[in-house]
Every structure is written in structure tokens, then in C-alpha cells.
Amino acid sequence: MSLVLKPPQTERSIAVPEINFMVKGSAADPYEVTFLKSDDNLLVFCTCPAGENRRHCKHRVAIMNGSSQNVVSGNSDDIATVQTWLTGTDVETALREFNSAAGGGDAKTLTAAKSKLARAMND
Numbered sequence: 001m002s003l004v005l006k007p008p009q010t011e012r013s014i015a016v017p018e019i020n021f022m023v024k025g026s027a028a029d030p031y032e033v034t035f036l037k038s039d040d041n042l043l044v045f046c047t048c049p050a051g052e053n054r055r056h057c058k059h060r061v062a063i064m065n066g067s068s069q070n071v072v073s074g075n076s077d078d079i080a081t082v083q084t085w086l087t088g089t090d091v092e093t094a095l096r097e098f099n100s101a102a103g104g105g106d107a108k109t110l111t112a113a114k115s116k117l118a119r120a121m122n123d
Ligand SMILES: [Zn+2]
Pocket: 031, 046, 047, 048, 049, 050, 051, 057, 058, 059, 060
């Protein structure tokens, strides 16, 4: 009788749920957008220059708004999952305010909404 050891990835699978997308931006190589869900908090990162400076970027916003247009990683179906993760988070609230400001607010309101959304995605 032999003892079957579980592979190490079994432990990884119970870690924080994570979804990654590769998004085509202005650079030659696509950027990586990462969503991390823990309890009722959502973290969203992007490897573009703005994202690396913890600032707002359009790559994350596009996915959160349901757009698969620039997603090149072939997992557009995961966008629906991301949208369920958004529900009830501070990111969702900030995204709504941003979308509303982007759709006809003044510049000052839009800048404030961008900062708020960037903070929400980073904490
Ligand atoms: Zn980005």
C-alpha cells in the first residue's frame, strides 16, 4: 500500500482567487491585468506605466465595464466572473462614479473620480 502525496498546487488552489487578462495597449507587448478577490475586497492591478504607478488606467476600466475588445488572452468569458466579483465592493462604487463623470462631468469631477477609483483598486 502506498501513500499518495498531494501535489503542491492543491495548496495554491485555496489561495485568493485570481483572474488574469492580457490586454493589448499602446505598447508592442500586451499589459497584464490582474483581479484578486478576497472576501468583500477586490484588488485590480495593471502592468502598464500608469498601473505600475498605482494610477488610474483604461485597461482595467474596460474590463470592469465588460469590454473584451482588447483582451488577447482568450479568456473573455472570465469578464463575467470579474463583474460578479465587483458587486458590493468599493471598486464598484468608484467605477460607477467614474463612468458617470466620464459621460459628461466637468474635468475636476473626472479627475477626482479617477483618483478615487485608483485608490479603490489598490487597497
Ligand atoms: Zn493599464
